[in-house]
Each structure stands twice: as structure tokens, then as C-alpha cells.
Amino acid sequence: MKRKALSIILASAMSLSLLAGCGSAAEQTAAPADDAQAQTETEAAPAADAAAEEAAPTADVASEGEHELSVYAWDKNFNIPALEAAEKAYQTVDPDFKLNIIEQSASSDVENAVTLAANSGDYSQLPDIVLFQDHYIQNYVTNYPDAWIDLEDAGIDWSNLGAEKISYSTIGGKHYGAPVDNGTAIFAYRTDILEECGYTIDDVTGITWERWLEIGRDVKAKTGKYLLSMDHNGDDLPYMMMQAEGQSQWKDGQPYFVGNDTLKQILEVIITGAKDGVIYLCNDWSEYTDTSIIGDQVAGVFNGNWIIPTMEQVSENSGKWAITTIPTLSGKEGYAANGGSSLYITSNCSKPELAKAFLAYTFGGGEGAIATYDDALRNGGVIGTCISASKSDVYQEGVDFFNGQSIYADIVAMGANVPVVEQSDYHYNARTYIQAAITNVINGSDLDTELQGAEDQVKFEMGQ
């Protein structure tokens, strides 16, 4: 018996030591996720970037000189050119200024870096400034207030920046973030395919979702193409469609899924669309970008405007796209925003004065704003929310890929119409369970039951 007891103890000790990996993951020692995690975020880089070089979390984050700042960013085709533009703009007032941009493989790496630093109480691993996703920042500032420095005394004119955008980075009445890109959603259609089926871009502007589904079925029957695709592993469709209605999935800080008629109708549109072959729900981000969009299987794209660089990778479709507003349930023109990020100063910043001055001068709408936003647009396709900067000529230029449409001015104009809807720290929890509900209903479950289940689960997770 003794031997048996011993062997059980040994066996548990063995499994215990193997489990230590788990245990320490729950501790603060685990390394941040590798680039395999890179795919799901709304702001995810095009898939090629996921394989891009991986910046080690302990990479040199310190900014050496008096005129140097370090910053985390994650997309070398999109937000990194914007930061380079800002660096160049600020060098006109401070010629020695240097921005040390540390590339991360995905936005989740930045989030994990903050989580690790805050939980270990060792902020020294953070750079001076981080680029952070708008939907996550409220949660991170609320939970880790010590990790951030606010921008109240930076001298930024906040009324010059898009109100919807600023609503994310304003926490407890304090402004924390300097906005970079505007997440205004675009609904782009292939005009040649619409034409083939007997429609024009005007026929899909200001229509009801019902009519949209009819057109979609027609397009599918005539050309075999889907009218829309979405990454169903991080499905932003319900959120964007709700915002276009001016409605939220939240009410007084609680999930509002059950009894929310608008939400139910919208989900029914998605479910019908998926069943009828109008909407292609992809299993992951790379299927969305590579197979559906670059693979030329869709006649329409609906997402934050940061999706444009992905669309532009199919050069033979240049000139065939046009951008318009979002259908709604009632048929009025809908406006929404999705994704987007801002720059935040971390408490590890050794030169907060320089960082504030830099942000105010560039992205904050100061004297360097026009130079910053112009170059950001030219080199990265980053469309800002700064109202004064959007008056610049670059914004008025027509874009060949969209048949000469001056899409940037259009997007800025659309952005001004995006309704502010109730947001929540639990945005992504809601997204996870709403998308699960859609999957289950497509596979034969009942929508009301699924919504009840999703609401219960989100409420449960909010209970921590």
C-alpha cells in the first residue's frame, strides 16, 4: 500500500510539474502570445504581416537620448507609416527628434505587454508611447490606471477631433489618447459586377437590408460572387450594423440582447444572408482577407476603412470599386465605425513633456497636423479624424482604385455622421457570444434561445 501511495504522489508530482506551465501562465511570467495569435483583431494587419518579424517583448524599449521617444505599433503598411510621418513632421521644430518605432506582430501583443507590465508592477518594459485599440482602452485605463499618463495639459484642442473617436479615449472625463486613424466604416461595391446584374451604385445606396438581400441573391445567381464577406471569428458585422441604426447592444452598462428588436432583425439579416449565399462568413481573418477579398470572391466589402489596403492588393480590379453608405432596416443611409486606434503615453515614459508636445503637435491637430496626416494618408492610407487636417488638398484627391472617387473626403464626411452609441468594456465578450449565436442559429438553433444564452454568458463574465 505504501508503495502505491508513493506512486500516486509521484504521479501527481509529475503532472504537477508538467502543469507548472499552466500555473505560471496564470502567474505573470508567461511570454506574450506569438504571432500565431495575430489574426483575429479588428485592426489586424494583412496576413503577410502576421509572419513579419516578431519583436521580442523585452526588446530595447528605452529611448536613449533627450530627443528620442519609443513607441509600439503593429502594422507596417498602415499605422507605422503614420508614425513615421509624425516623426518627420516633428523634426521641423526639433531637428534632433527621433521616434524609435518598435514593431509588434499584432495589436494583441501591445495589450499583452500592458497586462504583463501592470500585473507584475514593472512598467519598465513598456515604451514611452503605445498604439492601442479603441475598443480595449477603456477597460485597460479603468483596470490599470497607474499605467497611463493623461493628456489633459497637452494643449490639444479636442473639439478639432472627431467626437465619436474621442469618446473612446476619454475615460472618467479625462482625455488619454491622441487619435491616429479613423475607423469609419465603408461599404464598397464592385460597380462592374453590379452593372452586369443590372444595378448601379445608386441602387445600393440608402436601401433597406431586405432589398440588399434581394440584390445579393441576384448577384450570387448571376455571377456566383458573394455580396459581402466577414471574418466570423471576430465578427464585427452585428456591431457595425447596429451602429448604423444608431442602436447599441448595451443598455445602462448591461448587455441588451433579449428583447432588443433591432438586434434581432439585424441578426436575421446576417443569418438569411449566410444561408442564401449572399454573405460569406469566413472561419478566420486570413480566410477573410486572402480567400474572400484577395481571392476575388466578393462583390462588396463592408468594414472599417483600414480594409482598403487589403482590397488594393488586387490590382486588376482597380477602377472597379465605389464606396457608399450602409443599408439600414428602414432604408436611410447608415454610418458606422469599426476599429481604429490611438496613441497613449505610458507611465514608464521618462519624458512626458516631450511626448505630450509631440502628440499635440502632430496627431493632436497642432501645427504639424497637416504634414502628419497628409503623409500618413499618402504612405499608409491612414485617414485621420482631425477636422482641420482633413481640409488639406491631399484629402480631396481622387483615388484611381476607386475610379477617381475622392474617397478620403467622402470617408471624413461619413465619419462626421457616425452616431455615438453606448460602448462597453465587454465589447469583445459580446462579440464572441453574438457570433456564436449566429453560428448556432445557422446550424438549426432558435434565435431567441441563443440570444438568451449569449446574454446570460456575457452577464456571467461581467460578474468576474
Place this chain on the structure above:
Amino acid sequence: MEKKKKMSLVAKQRAAGWMFLILATAMIVVMSFYPMVQALITSFKTGTGKNFKWADPWNYNYIRMFQDKMFMKSVGNTFLYLIIQVPIMLILAILLAQLLNNKDLKFRGLFRTCVFLPCAVSLVSYSLIFKSIFATQGLVNMILTKMHIISENINWLGQTNTARFVIIIALIWRWTGYNMVFYLAGLQNIEYSVYEAAKIDGANAWKTFWYMTVPLLKPVIIMTFIMSINGTLQLFDESVNLTNGGPANTTITMSHYIYNNSFGQGVANFGYASAMSFFVLILVAILAAINLKVGDTRD
């Protein structure tokens, strides 16, 4: 006086032994046991960030996990993998080992290497490769379409049953060779004369296998069982990289859900994640104990 201070030879050797042990022991304690104790303490806390505090009641996280439908779903998924995949894999492994143990087989080394090679592949990369093979526009669908077995592409990773099937296939591919190596080693310890004796007594191949090989391999079989159970209960890479838990969280594993609670999905809830880790630990310990009990016929 001096003589007293001098240690005897045995004592000296013992001291040297302790000296060797102490470094390893200290490292295990610091690297492994200390985090485990810390994790246990953390598991009695709740909240996120600055609201991280002692849970009230103290076992709040442990009660909570049984009310958490998502966690229960992940437990169910993990056990599904365990029940289906482990027996298939171990039976395949033992059969392969038996085949490749044949003395007269040509190119034995080559075959053994081939079967073992999948284990040399990193978990993340093989998951990603399986993901692309089983993508809707992937290799498997292409082959099946060309062979006129299916007319429309199957969305392997988009449906619950097929997604689970893909994970199980991937696991079998990755781990069968690994277990086979243990069986091969075990088989080589069995004297050939045992088989000759069986042959003289008129036992056929099946009887030889069932009454000679399996009992003699028993310790190895138990070991592989425990290791497989342990590994499957902590399944992570496949769930994260192959399906990301989808569709509708029907392939998520316990470790993946624990990860989602600590990183992955916004602000971390380390208390709850630690508590769930300990639940996994207890499960592994219980299953290993049962396995030892059932397998040990010595007393």
C-alpha cells in the same frame, strides 16, 4: 581536535551528493514550486487590475467555474478529445510498433524515422499546416472534389463535428509516432526466446500479441496512457491555432479558455484563470491515480 572535525568518507560522499542535488532542487523550487504556490494564492483572489482582491467567499472562483457554461463546455470538449483520440492513437502506436519491430523487415530504420518525424514538428506550425490543408479552398477539399467524392467544398473548420474531427486527426498524426517509440523500446526489451517458446506451444500471432506482448508491455502502456491523458487535458496549441475554439466555441479546450481569461481577451482575470488551472491539475491527478490503480496488479 582536528580528527574530530574531519568527516568520514561516507559523510563526505553524502555531502557531495547533496551538493549536486541542491542546485537542481533550488531551481525546481524557484522555477516550478514557487509559481505553483503563488498560483494557488492567486486562485483565491478575484477582480481585474486595481480591483484585484481576496475573493469572498474564499472559494468563489472554484464555485464560479462550475456555473460557467463556457468552462463546462471546454471541459466537455477536452474529454471528447480524450475519449476518442487517446485509445485510437495508442492502439495505432502499438500496432505500428509491432510491425516495425519485425526483424526481417527491410528499411526498418527509415520507416521508424518516418513515423516518428511528425514529433519533430512544432505544435504551432503543424496546426497551421492542418488548418490550411482543411481550409474551405484547401488541399483536402480539392482532392475530394477531383476524385468526385464531394460536389461542393466542405467547410471543415466551420462546422462543429468536422472541426472536432480535424483536431482529432491532427492529434493522431502528431502523437502516434511519439508513443510508438516507447512501445518499440518496450518491445526490444522482450526476449525473442519468449516468442519462440510461444511458437513451439502453438500460439498464433494474435494470441502471441495478446497474451505475451501486451502483458509484458504493460508498464509502458500505463506510462503512455498517463502521458497522453495529461497531454490531452492540457491541449492548447491545436485549439488556438487550428480552430481558435470555433465554430461557436465548440472546439475550445480547457487550457485555451484559461488562456482567454488571462490574455487573449482584454483585461486579465488571473484569479479565475488560476483556479481553473488547479481544476485541471486535480483532474490529471485523479485520472493518473485511477490509471495506476487499474494497471498495477502486483499487490
